[in-house]
Amino acid sequence: MTQTQHDSRRSGPDRAVSPVIGVILMVAITVILAAVIGTFVLDVGQRTGRASPSASLAVQVNPGGDGGNGTITLAHTGGAGLDARRTRVVVRDASGGEVTFEPRGTATVLSVGDEATYTTNGTATDAIDWDGDGVYEWTGDSNGLDHVSRGASLTVRLVDTGSQRVVYETTLTA
Numbered sequence: 001m002t003q004t005q006h007d008s009r010r011s012g013p014d015r016a017v018s019p020v021i022g023v024i025l026m027v028a029i030t031v032i033l034a035a036v037i038g039t040f041v042l043d044v045g046q047r048t049g050r051a052s053p054s055a056s057l058a059v060q061v062n063p064g065g066d067g068g069n070g071t072i073t074l075a076h077t078g079g080a081g082l083d084a085r086r087t088r089v090v091v092r093d094a095s096g097g098e099v100t101f102e103p104r105g106t107a108t109v110l111s112v113g114d115e116a117t118y119t120t121n122g123t124a125t126d127a128i129d130w131d132g133d134g135v136y137e138w139t140g141d142s143n144g145l146d147h148v149s150r151g152a153s154l155t156v157r158l159v160d161t162g163s164q165r166v167v168y169e170t171t172l173t174a
Contacts, residue, residue: 052160055079055110063150063174068137070148070174072156074130075115082110084137086162089128091118094153101128101138103161108137148174 026137056078058169063070072091076082089101101118116130116137127136148154157169 006124008040017115040133052163052165052167053080053082055082055158057158057168057170059156061148061154061174063148063152070119072118072148073115074118074128074153074156074158076110076112078112081112082158082160082167083131084108084110086160087138087158087162087167089138090155090157090159091139092155092157094147099140101140104136104139108133108135110137150174 055076058075058077060073060075061070062073074089085103087103090098091101094099099118110130114130116128118128127140128138129135130137152174153171154174155169155171158167159165160167
């Protein structure tokens, strides 16, 4: 019987196949890991829930007379309707006075053409009836914003409470 010896080293075109496949697999694994880590680090896809509405509003501020009371009028002029249950209204003046109106759970949808007026009257509890139906869609506690005087700078912000995104924000001078 004759024994044949096998040469452990191959020759010819099959010699470099394994290292090339190994390098390709390592690159593929590295790319996949980088994508997964990048997704978590950059919080991509964190807010995959309901998107915030896009709406246009017009805000007008009228300073008060001798007593200092004034009005802030919000008018929905275009875009998606705003669900009162998911919308917070924040009015802040330059000195830090603020009133935050929280939704009261009414089913009102604020549509194009609806208008609300908030009168700063210095009371402890303030409210906004957006659509004029006599039901207050928001109530808030006045925290230092008890009047609007001429020349005062006010910031009005509407926030979608579901996504915590600002739907509308503007700064005005009374």
